[in-house]
Amino acid sequence: MKHVIIDHVSKAFVKEGTPALNEISFEVEEGELFGLIGPDGAGKTTLFRILTTLLLADSGNASVNGLDVVRDYKEIRKQVGYMPGRFSLYQDLSVEENLNFFATIFNTTLEQNYDLIKDIYVQIEPFKNRRAGKLSGGMKQKLALCCALIHKPTVLFLDEPTTGVDAVSRKEFWEMLKGLKQQGITILVSTPYMDEASLCEKIALIQNGEILSIDTPEKIVDQYPKPLYAIKSPDMSRLLKSLRNSQIIQSANAFGEYHHITLSDDGIDSEKVLASLNMEGSEMKTIKPTIEDCFINLMRDE
Numbered sequence: 001m002k003h004v005i006i007d008h009v010s011k012a013f014v015k016e017g018t019p020a021l022n023e024i025s026f027e028v029e030e031g032e033l034f035g036l037i038g039p040d041g042a043g044k045t046t047l048f049r050i051l052t053t054l055l056l057a058d059s060g061n062a063s064v065n066g067l068d069v070v071r072d073y074k075e076i077r078k079q080v081g082y083m084p085g086r087f088s089l090y091q092d093l094s095v096e097e098n099l100n101f102f103a104t105i106f107n108t109t110l111e112q113n114y115d116l117i118k119d120i121y122v123q124i125e126p127f128k129n130r131r132a133g134k135l136s137g138g139m140k141q142k143l144a145l146c147c148a149l150i151h152k153p154t155v156l157f158l159d160e161p162t163t164g165v166d167a168v169s170r171k172e173f174w175e176m177l178k179g180l181k182q183q184g185i186t187i188l189v190s191t192p193y194m195d196e197a198s199l200c201e202k203i204a205l206i207q208n209g210e211i212l213s214i215d216t217p218e219k220i221v222d223q224y225p226k227p228l229y230a231i232k233s234p235d236m237s238r239l240l241k242s243l244r245n246s247q248i249i250q251s252a253n254a255f256g257e258y259h260h261i262t263l264s265d266d267g268i269d270s271e272k273v274l275a276s277l278n279m280e281g282s283e284m285k286t287i288k289p290t291i292e293d294c295f296i297n298l299m300r301d302e
């Protein structure tokens with residue numbers, strides 16, 4: 001069953017220029033862990049706010065759990081959990097007080113839904129009397145997730161939950177999402193971190209309010225249109241300049257230790273490329289594209 005349906009949704013905050021969302025359409029299956037992947041300003045928050053009934057679209061339709069986001073907004077609010085991008089909790093209330101507050105709003109108690117949150121809650125329980133504002137980033141995120149789950153939602157919207165959180169907490173967070181998925185919750189999560197894409201079952205790549213591609217991470221990688229190479233030399237910035245000025249190089253992008261390149265003619269071999277650059281100590285090898293390579297390639301085609 002389709003749990004979330006987005007059908008030609010558009011939203012513009014200003015009359016001129018690029019709209020925040022431009023005719024977005026896609027669907028999310030029940031129980032799916034779905035990632036909305038895109039840089040700052042791509043439109044992720046705007047879409048989540050429309051789906052959680054906090055913002056009206058200019059045109060198009062959307063439904064969650066078979067309920068229309070405009071007509072059935074009250075019912076949707078009871079059925080979805082939303083963790084906004086920015087810290088949404090009461091900084092001056094303790095961990096326990098925040099949880100009780102959100103439980104009360106939904107006419108429930110921590111005890112009633114303890115099963116769903118217990119794996120996450122046990123990690124913050126030792127700090128239950130600490131004010132939320134005094135928690136570490138990772139702990140705040142766990143508390144925000146518990147609060148979003150307190151009323152047993154069937155669909156969970158998590159807006160950039162791992163932004164600004166350390167690497168260990170990010171990893172732990174994705175483990176928690178896997179656990180929630182196993183309990184049957186449909187999860188839509190947005191992130192600007194391309195490396196998190198492979199942790200989702202399905203992803204939509206979004207840029208400037210438009211969907212560039214939507215599929216499983218594996219299929220998106222398989223659809224990369226050309227052989228991709230990684231190249232390095234002792235002088236990486238001179239190498240990048242030479243690559244970008246070379247006629248036989250189609251694209252060159254810096255990727256940490258290596259630059260990733262495609263060739264204008266796939267018949268050219270790496271020896272010829274290295275010879276044409278004439279830079280001592282250079283190395284080149286074929287590589288499998290990452291989601292970031294795919295994103296950059298799709299952006300160029302736009």
Ligand SMILES: Nc1ncnc2c1ncn2[C@@H]1O[C@H](COP(=O)(O)OP(=O)(O)OP(=O)(O)O)[C@@H](O)[C@H]1O
Pocket residue numbers: 013014019020038039040041042043044045046047085160
């Ligand atoms: N209330 C608003 N008024 C005017 N412009 C807005 C408003 N909200 C969002 N925008 C603009 O709409 C575009 C999409 O913003 P949105 O917040 O949805 O992106 P995002 O992918 O969530 O990125 P971010 O991580 O920066 O929030 C951006 O250009 C943003 O400046």
